Amino acid sequence: MKWKYILIPLAISGFLLFAVISYFLTTPLAVLIIDGGGGESWTEWITAFKNETADISQQYGYYDWDTMEILAGEMDVVYFSQKDTRWAGKYYDTRKNKTQTIRIGGCGPTSLAIVYSSLSEEVMDPAAMADFAMAAGYCAAPQGSYRSLFVTGAERLGLKCYYAGEDLGTAMEYLSQDCLIVSLMGPGIFCDGGHFVVIRGVTEDGKLLLADCWNEENNSKEWEINTIAQNLKADGGGCLWVIGIDAGEEGE
Secondary structure, three states: OHHHHHHHHHHHHHHHHHHHHHHHHHOOHHHOEEOOOOOEEHHHHHHHHHHHHHHHHHOOOOOOHHHOOOOOEEOOOOOOOOOOOOOOOOEOOOOOOOOOEHHHHOHHHHHHHHHHHHHOOOOOOHHHHHHHHHHHOOEOOOOOEOHHHHOHHHHHOOEEEEEEEOOHHHHHOOOOOOOEEEEEEOOOOOOOOOEEEEEEEEOOOOEEEEEOOOOHHHHHOOEEHHHHHHOEOOOOOOOEEEEEEOOOHHHO
């Protein structure tokens, strides 16, 4: 009796498998009907899928260096790492029960410290920048920093935000004009959630140069423009900030 309950399901499964295989073997590929008999052939579905995939790729924007009228340029920066033991353990947190440190969520003030120290005549390390950000209300613990740190925050420090948006091509135009770009990267090759990275230059052949305060290995690489573009956190809140020295009305 036990074999009866085993063999019957096996026989049914075998019959169904045979029927499915026979159907595909006896039906021409081009006339296989998908989506529940909606009348769309397999070849038509493949074509539609390719078109949809192309549309998806375009939502990030595609940048062709050969057609971009952008001058190459780069800046040697004063580099800081948020993992540096001199400040990694410092709290960057305005809450009563503090948990966020510069190492954990301080890429914002560390990136701005790189920008400020590279553009101005003074050096402001991540610890001092974290103090500034907390006092001025730019700390967003436990989620890092508010994006306004790179607009009004930069301006409070005597810098100028010349562009804020999501168009990498527009931002890149400033790299040959003694400016740096702060970029907010989304989930992908740079982070799992959000991470601020400084773009410090573009090479003659259109590769981007970074100053990543978390992963120093990224700073020695030359990055494809579209790799950076596809990893931006382009969520409608702005993910690129061009920062330079505020030269006043004549310099704008």
